[in-house]
Amino acid sequence: MSIESIVNEQLAAMDMRKIEELFNLSGSRSIFGNTSPGEIIRSILKGDPIFSLHDILAAISNQFMKEIHISIMLGVQLVIICIIIGLLKNFSTSFSEETVSKLGVIVCSCCVMVLCLKSFMDIYQVCSDSINTMTVTMQALLPILVPLLISMGGFSSGGILNPFIVGAITIFNSFLQKFIMPAVYLSCIFILVNSLSERDYVKKLALLIRGIAVYGIGLAVTLFSGLTLVQGLVTKTADGMLAKTAKYSVDNFVPIVGGFAADSLDLIISCTTIIKNGIGIFGLIILLTLLIIPLVKILAVALIFKITAVVIEPIGNKTVSDCVNEVGNTVITLAIILFLCALMFMIFLSIIIGIGGGSLWK
Amino acid sequence: MEIAREWVKNVFIIIVAITFVEILLPAGSMSKYLKFIFSLIIMAIILSPLAIFLE
Numbered sequence: 542m543s544i545e546s547i548v549n550e551q552l553a554a555m556d557m558r559k560i561e562e563l564f565n566l567s568g569s570r571s572i573f574g575n576t577s578p579g580e581i582i583r584s585i586l587k588g589d590p591i592f593s594l595h596d597i598l599a600a601i602s603n604q605f606m607k608e609i610h611i612s613i614m615l616g617v618q619l620v621i622i623c624i625i626i627g628l629l630k631n632f633s634t635s636f637s638e639e640t641v642s643k644l645g646v647i648v649c650s651c652c653v654m655v656l657c658l659k660s661f662m663d664i665y666q667v668c669s670d671s672i673n674t675m676t677v678t679m680q681a682l683l684p685i686l687v688p689l690l691i692s693m694g695g696f697s698s699g700g701i702l703n704p705f706i707v708g709a710i711t712i713f714n715s716f717l718q719k720f721i722m723p724a725v726y727l728s729c730i731f732i733l734v735n736s737l738s739e740r741d742y743v744k745k746l747a748l749l750i751r752g753i754a755v756y757g758i759g760l761a762v763t764l765f766s767g768l769t770l771v772q773g774l775v776t777k778t779a780d781g782m783l784a785k786t787a788k789y790s791v792d793n794f795v796p797i798v799g800g801f802a803a804d805s806l807d808l809i810i811s812c813t814t815i816i817k818n819g820i821g822i823f824g825l826i827i828l829l830t831l832l833i834i835p836l837v838k839i840l841a842v843a844l845i846f847k848i849t850a851v852v853i854e855p856i857g858n859k860t861v862s863d864c865v866n867e868v869g870n871t872v873i874t875l876a877i878i879l880f881l882c883a884l885m886f887m888i889f890l891s892i893i894i895g896i897g898g899g900s901l902w903k
Numbered sequence: 904m905e906i907a908r909e910w911v912k913n914v915f916i917i918i919v920a921i922t923f924v925e926i927l928l929p930a931g932s933m934s935k936y937l938k939f940i941f942s943l944i945i946m947a948i949i950l951s952p953l954a955i956f957l958e
Contacts, residue, residue, distance in 0.1 A: 640926055640927065643926050644923075644926055647922060647923070647926065719904070723904070723907070727907065727911050730911060730915060731911075731914070734914070734915050734918050734919065735918075737918065737919060737922045738918070738921075738922045738925070742918055742942075742945050743914060743918065743945075743949065746949060
């Protein structure tokens with residue numbers, strides 16, 4: 542009975558259609574190539590690398606250039622509007638009244654506002670969708686991972702961590718969708734409306750709301766991942782005791798064959814651990830893709846905003862340039878939110894992966 | 904959520920309206936005072952959610 546045959550037997554009995562579907566849905570194929578939980582487990586057994594760094598970097602940079610190409614139109618439009626604003630300002634003396642040129646500038650600012658808001662809405666949607674898909678992925682992975690965890694002897698880990706992590710994910714998702722993301726959205730609207738007039742009416746308010754959103758998510762991530770981490774450490778020790786006791790009693794209280802039974806028990810538990818880790822790594826890959834693809838898009842748009850702000854600073858007026866710069870910062874805030882969310886989910890998965898089985902119990 | 908949406912809508916509309924009105928104001932000695940009153944209106948709108956806590 543080799544390790545591979547045990548692993549294959551156990552893998553065949555499991556239903557992993559849902560996470561493979563999520564793998565296709567998330568577009569992981571374009572970055573990580575064609576892979577499956579079975580293949581990852583086989584490469585773990587053989588000690589092969591799971592993916593090649595070179596291909597992944599090439600895929601990511603390709604994606605980045607594509608996104609830049611898509612969003613460069615936005616930058617060009619903004620620059621054109623700002624050139625018009627500059628012209629209007631210079632021509633203000635040749636109009637009969639100054640009011641006309643001022644009105645023209647404000648209409649142009651409104652155009653800038655609409656353009657920025659439209660592209661921000663797109664980014665917001667992408668970010669929100671991605672967080673939702675991450676949540677669905679975690680909710681699909683846990684029912685597969687936790688039974689494996691319990692079957693390899695992690696009774697208290699599985700029993701305590703499962704409700705804990707599911708609760709944390711659900712609360713975190715609705716917290717993000719209901720409070721944090723709308724707050725960032727509000728701050729973007731305030732920044733944009735502030736660009737209409739020369740005076741600052743609501744700039745500090747916008748920055749305050751954005752700051753609260755960032756602190757809020759930082760606090761939530763620290764709280765949830767810290768609590769889960771500590772809980773995981775405690776239950777891991779408890780499970781280690783349990784598994785060692787079981788092995789010891791089989792070894793000593795079952796006459797003659799007890800030693801062999803205890804050893805094969807250990808083998809089977811180790812195989813389950815390998816399967817659990819393979820599926821966990823597969824989940825991590827899905828989460829990584831769900832992070833990387835939107836992140837590349839968001840950062841490309843943020844870069845376009847920032848470069849546009851630099852370009853229009855000499856020609857346009859100060860308020861518009863500041864506003865585009867701040868919208869770029871807000872887009873980066875969305876990227877930070879997405880990153881922290883993915884980081885927390887990855888911490889959850891790594892806690893489950895990190896819990897060992899068989900003689901790995903410590 | 905509904906309150907926040909209403910609040911942002913109010914702030915947005917008031918600031919856009921005031922920006923346009925400020926431009927169309929005739930330049931005179933009164934315009935300075937009018938601008939100050941407009942700022943007070945914006946401040947009142949920004950503080951309006953606080954009224955809920957005071958009730």
